Amino acid sequence: MVLIQENISLKEFTSMRLGGPAKYFCSCSSVEDLKEALRTARSKNLPVHILGGGSNTIFSDNGFNGFVVKINLKGISFYETGNDVLARVQAGEGWDPFVRLTVEKGFAGIECLSGIPGMVGATPIQNVGAYGQEVKDAIESVTVLERETLKETELKNEECGFSYRTSRFKTHDSGKYIVIEVKFRLTKNGRPAFHYPEVRKIVETSVNLSSLADGKESLEAVRNVVLSLRKKKSMVIDPNDPNTRSVGSFFLNPIVDDAMLTQIIAVWKKSGGGTPVPTFPFEDKTKVSAAWLIEKSGFKKGYTVNGVGISGNHTLALVNYNGTTKALLELAEEIRNGVEKMFNLHLELEANVIS
Numbered sequence: 001m002v003l004i005q006e007n008i009s010l011k012e013f014t015s016m017r018l019g020g021p022a023k024y025f026c027s028c029s030s031v032e033d034l035k036e037a038l039r040t041a042r043s044k045n046l047p048v049h050i051l052g053g054g055s056n057t058i059f060s061d062n063g064f065n066g067f068v069v070k071i072n073l074k075g076i077s078f079y080e081t082g083n084d085v086l087a088r089v090q091a092g093e094g095w096d097p098f099v100r101l102t103v104e105k106g107f108a109g110i111e112c113l114s115g116i117p118g119m120v121g122a123t124p125i126q127n128v129g130a131y132g133q134e135v136k137d138a139i140e141s142v143t144v145l146e147r148e149t150l151k152e153t154e155l156k157n158e159e160c161g162f163s164y165r166t167s168r169f170k171t172h173d174s175g176k177y178i179v180i181e182v183k184f185r186l187t188k189n190g191r192p193a194f195h196y197p198e199v200r201k202i203v204e205t206s207v208n209l210s211s212l213a214d215g216k217e218s219l220e221a222v223r224n225v226v227l228s229l230r231k232k233k234s235m236v237i238d239p240n241d242p243n244t245r246s247v248g249s250f251f252l253n254p255i256v257d258d259a260m261l262t263q264i265i266a267v268w269k270k271s272g273g274g275t276p277v278p279t280f281p282f283e284d285k286t287k288v289s290a291a292w293l294i295e296k297s298g299f300k301k302g303y304t305v306n307g308v309g310i311s312g313n314h315t316l317a318l319v320n321y322n323g324t325t326k327a328l329l330e331l332a333e334e335i336r337n338g339v340e341k342m343f344n345l346h347l348e349l350e351a352n353v354i355s
């Protein structure tokens with residue numbers, strides 16, 4: 001039987017360390033627990049919020065007037081298939097410990113996603129990505145429990161609607177499913193990927209990759225480069241680094257059409273800007289750096305107001321020093337308004353705000 005607790009403070013369960021209490025809270029270690037929690041919430045006619053590691057979640061200062069269901073399903077197994085390995089991972093396994101394990105075993109495919117906090121089950125939700133890799137490129141399938149029918153279904157990668165920091169689980173099927181297991185296809189004794197210029201530069205200058213063996217040795221070298229880059233930007237959770245009390249990137253990098261891009265460049269030139277606008281091609285459009293837009297709209301790293309601020313190490317990360325959710329959302333609005341005024345562009349939130 002699942003233990004249902006009342007009036008539980010939510011801030012301890014999030015990386016932002018913000019939010020009031022949950023009316024009901026339970027931690028589920030099996031699919032049966034999950035079904036029981038969903039049935040109980042239904043019998044009380046209360047909403048349910050699914051919580052992984054809380055590293056992309058901001059709860060309201062008033063908390064959540066319903067059931068917060070924490071995913072705690074555990075288990076990892078590997079199966080060889082030709083040159084590949086299939087990893088079956090339960091949703092409540094920690095993401096980075098799983099990445100570390102695959103690197104140690106010499107399995108390539110997710111090494112650049114080292115250091116991302118949170119649970120495996122949340123990775124398909126926003127298709128986590130960093131340093132030129134996205135989880136969608138390694139996901140074979142996602143097994144879900146449908147909240148309404150309590151039916152389990154395995155969705156193939158192509159059925160998940162993955163795109164930049166999104167999926168069907170975040171868009172048209174938001175709130176419909178609970179991810180219970182993810183299967184990854186990795187390459188046995190593989191070479192690391194390091195297409196991202198910042199990673200490539202360090203790997204080429206500091207690591208003699210050609211002297212390193214395929215598999216564990218070379219994958220570990222790239223993992224270490226990624227972790228050290230992330231640490232410098234306060235992107236690896238560290239209780240001793242107050243800049244890590246964040247949700248990582250607070251805003252998405254906007255994807256714009258040619259007309260919008262021309263407008264951004266024109267505004268920038270008119271304001272006296274000489275350097276090029278940092279952009280990345282994205283399908284038939286262009287992704288623009290949200291951090292750059294924020295800085296050029298007048299918001300600097302380290303800007304602090306009412307106990308919250310912009311990280312001293314990363315413009316895209318908003319940080320809670322000793323503030324409230326209200327103060328954080330006001331700061332987010334101030335930044336959005338500033339960017340809108342300067343570039344006539346609306347920034348979308350990457351983080352999940354739950355009230």
Ligand SMILES: Cc1cc2nc3c(=O)[nH]c(=O)nc-3n(C[C@H](O)[C@H](O)[C@H](O)COP(=O)(O)OP(=O)(O)OC[C@H]3O[C@@H](n4cnc5c(N)ncnc54)[C@H](O)[C@@H]3O)c2cc1C
Binds near residue numbers: 126130
């Ligand atoms: C310091 C820092 C650095 C970060 N860097 C990155 C980065 O480089 N790239 C990146 O993409 N993200 C990054 N993030 C954001 C975050 O770590 C990821 O989005 C991560 O996948 C969230 O996992 P979680 O378990 O903490 O999710 P939570 O915050 O608990 O949940 C996030 C969302 O997913 C839903 N959810 C969680 N688990 C399940 C489940 N099993 N089934 C259904 N829905 C579920 C929740 O309801 C919520 O809507 C960073 C965050 C921090 C704090």
